Amino acid sequence: MSIRLTITTILTAGLLLTALPAMAHHSKALQFDMTGEISVEGTIVELEWRNPHAWLNIEVVNEAGEPELWRIEFSSANSLIRRGWRPADLPVGAMLKVHGLPSRDGSRTVDGEEVTLADGRSLLAGSNVEGY
Amino acid sequence: MTNMNRIGLGIATLLILALTSLAGIAQEYSPPRTSDGHPDLQGVWQALNTAVWDIQDHSASYGVPAGQGIVVGNHIPYQPWALEQREENYNNRLTEDSEANCKMVGVPRITYMPYPFQIFQTADQVVMTYEWVHSIRNIFLKGEHLPGPIEWYMGDSRGHWDGDTLVVDVMHFTGETWLDRSGNFHSPSLHLVERYTRTGPDHMLYEVTIDDSEVYTEPWQISMPLYRRMESDIRVLEYECYSLAEASTQVQ
Amino acid sequence: MQINVPYISGRLAAVAYLVLLSNFALAQYWVTDSTCPDDNHAAFHACAIEAAKTFEPALTADGQPDMSGIWRRRGTAHENIHAHPPTPDDGGGPSFIVAPASGITPIQDWAEAKRRQNRPEYVHQNAICRLSGVPLTMYMTGTMQFMQNADHFLVQGEEAHAFRVIPVDDREHIGEGISLWNGDSVGRWQGNRLVIDTTNQSAEAWLDQRGRFFTDEAHVEESFTLVDANTIHYQATITDPNVYTQPFTVALAYRRSTAEGFEVWEEACHENNAVAAEQFEGLGYKVYPGMTGDESRRLSAAWDLEQAELEAELEEAEQ
Numbered sequence: 001m002s003i004r005l006t007i008t009t010i011l012t013a014g015l016l017l018t019a020l021p022a023m024a025h026h027s028k029a030l031q032f033d034m035t036g037e038i039s040v041e042g043t044i045v046e047l048e049w050r051n052p053h054a055w056l057n058i059e060v061v062n063e064a065g066e067p068e069l070w071r072i073e074f075s076s077a078n079s080l081i082r083r084g085w086r087p088a089d090l091p092v093g094a095m096l097k098v099h100g101l102p103s104r105d106g107s108r109t110v111d112g113e114e115v116t117l118a119d120g121r122s123l124l125a126g127s128n129v130e131g132y
Numbered sequence: 133m134t135n136m137n138r139i140g141l142g143i144a145t146l147l148i149l150a151l152t153s154l155a156g157i158a159q160e161y162s163p164p165r166t167s168d169g170h171p172d173l174q175g176v177w178q179a180l181n182t183a184v185w186d187i188q189d190h191s192a193s194y195g196v197p198a199g200q201g202i203v204v205g206n207h208i209p210y211q212p213w214a215l216e217q218r219e220e221n222y223n224n225r226l227t228e229d230s231e232a233n234c235k236m237v238g239v240p241r242i243t244y245m246p247y248p249f250q251i252f253q254t255a256d257q258v259v260m261t262y263e264w265v266h267s268i269r270n271i272f273l274k275g276e277h278l279p280g281p282i283e284w285y286m287g288d289s290r291g292h293w294d295g296d297t298l299v300v301d302v303m304h305f306t307g308e309t310w311l312d313r314s315g316n317f318h319s320p321s322l323h324l325v326e327r328y329t330r331t332g333p334d335h336m337l338y339e340v341t342i343d344d345s346e347v348y349t350e351p352w353q354i355s356m357p358l359y360r361r362m363e364s365d366i367r368v369l370e371y372e373c374y375s376l377a378e379a380s381t382q383v384q
Numbered sequence: 385m386q387i388n389v390p391y392i393s394g395r396l397a398a399v400a401y402l403v404l405l406s407n408f409a410l411a412q413y414w415v416t417d418s419t420c421p422d423d424n425h426a427a428f429h430a431c432a433i434e435a436a437k438t439f440e441p442a443l444t445a446d447g448q449p450d451m452s453g454i455w456r457r458r459g460t461a462h463e464n465i466h467a468h469p470p471t472p473d474d475g476g477g478p479s480f481i482v483a484p485a486s487g488i489t490p491i492q493d494w495a496e497a498k499r500r501q502n503r504p505e506y507v508h509q510n511a512i513c514r515l516s517g518v519p520l521t522m523y524m525t526g527t528m529q530f531m532q533n534a535d536h537f538l539v540q541g542e543e544a545h546a547f548r549v550i551p552v553d554d555r556e557h558i559g560e561g562i563s564l565w566n567g568d569s570v571g572r573w574q575g576n577r578l579v580i581d582t583t584n585q586s587a588e589a590w591l592d593q594r595g596r597f598f599t600d601e602a603h604v605e606e607s608f609t610l611v612d613a614n615t616i617h618y619q620a621t622i623t624d625p626n627v628y629t630q631p632f633t634v635a636l637a638y639r640r641s642t643a644e645g646f647e648v649w650e651e652a653c654h655e656n657n658a659v660a661a662e663q664f665e666g667l668g669y670k671v672y673p674g675m676t677g678d679e680s681r682r683l684s685a686a687w688d689l690e691q692a693e694l695e696a697e698l699e700e701a702e703q
Contacts, residue, residue: 025543026511027463027473027593031663034472049281051651052513052544053660071659077282078542078649087281105666109659167445174533235655250549252531252538254452259531259538261549266515268545270648284650308655365555370564374654375514375588375671383507383665384658 025075032101032111040070040110041097047090051076056090056112058098072098072112074125085123094118100125163296163330168255171296171330175251176361176368179244179338186314187354196313202244204353208316214347221315230309234373236267236285238309239302239324240340240354248361250368258291258298263371271300280304283320300326311342319346334360414456414639415614422458422615422637429482429635432609432617441576441610446534448552449576449610454529454646455638461523465489465592465634480523482619483633489596490629494687495680502595507669509589512661513544513653515565517589518582518604519620521548523636529648537571537578537608544653550580557583563600565589578608588674591622591634598624601677614640626680 028034042060056072074080090096095118101111115123163171182190182199189206192198210218221228231237237245247263258271271289278288287302302324310317327339336358343351374384419439420431441449460468461480467487470476479487491499510516516524525541532538532552539548554572560583562568567585571578582604590597602624609617619635622628 026508029473030507030511030669031660031667048656050283050656052653052657055659073660076543076651078651103663105663107663109663230655236652250536252533252536254531254533257531259540261538261547265654266545266547268540268547270540272647275645275647285652285655286650288650365558367551367558367568368549369562370515370566372515372565375565383512383661383669383671 028101028111031073031104031109033104034101036102037099038102038110039097039099040072042070042095044090044092044094044096045069046092047087049077049087051078054080056098056115058096060108068108070098070108070110072100072110074112080125083124085125089117089121089123090115161330161332163333166253170253170293171298172253173251173258173298173328173330173336174253176248176366177251177336177358178248178361179246179356180359181244181356183244183354183356184241184246184312187312187316190314202354202356204355207352209349209352211347211349214317218315218317221310221317223315225313225315229313229315230285231264231313234265234377236265236309238285238305238311239269239287239289240326240338240342241309241311242267242269242286243338243358244356247371248366248368258300261368263368265373266370271298277301277303283307285309287322287324294327296329298326298328300324300328302326317347318342318344321346331357334362336360413643414641416639418615418639419612420615420617420637422639424478425459425461425480425635425637426478426482426485426487428458428637429617429619432611432615432635432637435611436576436609436617439576439610439612442613444532446532448532448573449578450532451530451537451578451608451610451616452532454527454641454643455616456641457523457526457528458637458639459523461634461636462520462592464594465596466594480634480636481632482635483621484630490632491596492627492629492684494684495597495627497687498683499595499597502590502597502672503593505670506595506672507664508593509672510544510593511664512671513657515544515546515589517565517585517587518548518567518569519606519622519634520589520591521546521566522606522618522620527641527646528638537580540648542648542651545651552578557581560584567604574607576609580606580608582606586674587676588672590672597627597672597675598622599626599675599677599680601626611637626677626684 040060042058044056045059046057048055054074054077058070058072060068060070062068097116098110098112100113103109112125166172181202182197183202185196185199188201188203190199226232242262242264245264249260249262252259256273260269267286269286269289271291273291275290277290282288282304283306284304285306288304289300289302291298291300305320305322307320321344323343325341329337331337338358339353339355341351341353377384419435420428422428444450459480460475460477463474465480467479468474468476481487481489484490510524525543525546527542529540535551535553537550537552548566548569550569550571552571552573555570557570558568562584563586564584565586565588567582569580569582571580585600585602587598587600587602602622604620604622606620611617616638618638619633621631621633623631
């Protein structure tokens with residue numbers, strides 16, 4: 001793991017913890033493993049810019065060299081807009097890293113908490129620090 | 133044209149103008165106003181027509197009553213490809229209509245769903261609440277349309293007063309909703325201009341200019357009255373379709 | 385490429401960052417200057433009642449205390465109305481219950497046993513786009529818009545486009561044959577307080593995310609009172625002798641939002657929730673079916689019978 005990614009992860013995790021108390025939503029623990037963490041890296045196949053959750057479908061090459069489709073769940077498109085995300089930042093074909101929580105049912109689904117774009121920019125998901 | 137015909141035409145024109153202005157004065161209704169001086173649109177209203185089944189003139193079919201349409205001129209100027217799409221929609225309506233899937237039905241269809249709806253009004257916003265899956269529209273009277281891309285089932289509504297008419301500009305739609313249960317449809321490029329005008333103590337005129345350069349060759353219009361629900365204890369109730377759906381103890 | 389980051393190191397790193405951050409004050413997005421503190425519900429409740437006695441609120445054109453605008457719910461009652469610690473999934477906070485003073489729901493034994501089963505068995509209603517009923521609608525969402533006219537009070541939250549319409553003309557309730565997720569609310573202004581009475585709930589919604597339930601015979605009385613220009617005192621008393629041994633009261637503060645030009649936007653839910661719903665179903669969750677008064681009485685009687693039989697068994701064993 002590069003130094004830049006490590007720092008990004010630390011910064012992100014800190015901001016996430018401070019943002020958590022503002023969340024007003026159903027429990028993530030229904031769907032995701034709150035004790036785990038996962039990072040995946042791949043190419044955007046599709047962006048679903050929707051409510052109640054925005055989704056990124058990304059193609060990840062596994063250790064066997066095979067492509068796998070992973071689905072990343074984010075908070076609502078409304079909350080992402082208010083956090084400064086724009087669909088133009090997430091075009092099909094773009095490479096990115098996603099950090100978040102693994103699913104409880106073992107499927108290739110991640111609760112996306114942070115996205116790092118190819119140019120190094122970091123996008124934070126979840127209800128924003130204003131708690132909308 | 134001869135001079136006699138010109139004079140005749142002139143007299144006819146003057147008569148028509150006089151009669152229409154007289155008719156205008158007779159028909160012009162001055163509604164009660166809110167404290168900021170605009171017509172009070174508030175209350176519980178409902179459409180009384182068959183537009184939800186089919187916005188055009190239609191005969192009865194099994195389970196569907198006959199109806200006179202709400203489309204001005206009864207013609208929807210579809211692009212040629214779109215007529216085939218509409219037919220496909222009609223054939224698949226029991227599974228493809230958003231209403232059949234307990235989803236929101238968009239604008240203008242929410243206005244003529246056959247249930248009461250309620251209007252609330254302040255200086256900054258007009259809010260409309262509906263029974264169908266607790267749909268709600270916030271019509272902002274201040275501020276511009278949001279920059280896209282945005283796809284909202286009920287669109288992004290920005291209103292202003294044009295005399296005694298509330299004019300609402302709506303855009304940023306999904307392509308998933310239909311204008312009725314017969315498959316009349318639009319794309320995400322749908323752009324509406326609604327006009328709400330009180331025409332009497334218990335009546336309102338609802339007119340919409342409908343435009344979508346992906347689907348129609350030109351804008352077209354619908355027009356229909358809305359009727360005030362007169363019961364003193366009227367409520368807008370709930371129609372929570374997806375929680376009522378078959379096997380609703382299964383997660384959906 | 386897939387990287388699994390070990391749990392411990394990620395969280396330790398986060399704690400380290402928080403230490404670095406500790407000198408920064410977190411920006412607040414609501415008015416904090418207030419007569420009454422809002423970090424403890426019981427303290428806020430007592431303070432608010434006193435403050436409201438002398439506060440004269442600005443009035444609407446209809447002569448009502450003006451509660452319109454964008455408000456921020458304080459506290460985390462939607463997670464758990466009892467005092468609860470922060471976890472990765474919960475913000476944590478003090479008890480939302482101001483009466484009884486213990487801060488514990490006065491719940492009957494059979495109902496507490498049922499409540500403990502609710503959370504593992506049923507997916508929370510908000511996760512599958514259901515309405516939240518009364519009072520949970522008032523604290524499920526963090527940001528609410530209140531709007532009022534001469535005869536109605538409209539409460540709106542953005543999440544899953546939830547709203548409540550409350551007539552304030554003190555009309556009769558609808559007939560008992562109509563059951564609604566949000567019940568039937570009728571309100572009236574009592575001086576500077578908006579008092580609301582709610583019946584006819586289908587009782588398919590809970591009071592929080594810990595399975596706290598009530599029956600369709602429950603009766604909820606709420607009040608909204610401006611405490612200062614930027615604070616509303618909200619309280620709700622839940623009466624359901626089928627489930628609780630006495631009525632109990634929850635209370636919280638709303639603070640006026642400072643977000644410039646905030647608009648409530650459309651947040652569709654059911655329209656695009658199929659993947660999450662499939663996951664919940666795959667994990668074994670069911671949809672909570674609600675509870676009628678008759679069902680609660682059946683369960684309560686069965687519980688009492690079990691208790692009596694257990695006692696008889698113990699007596700028999702001692703001989």
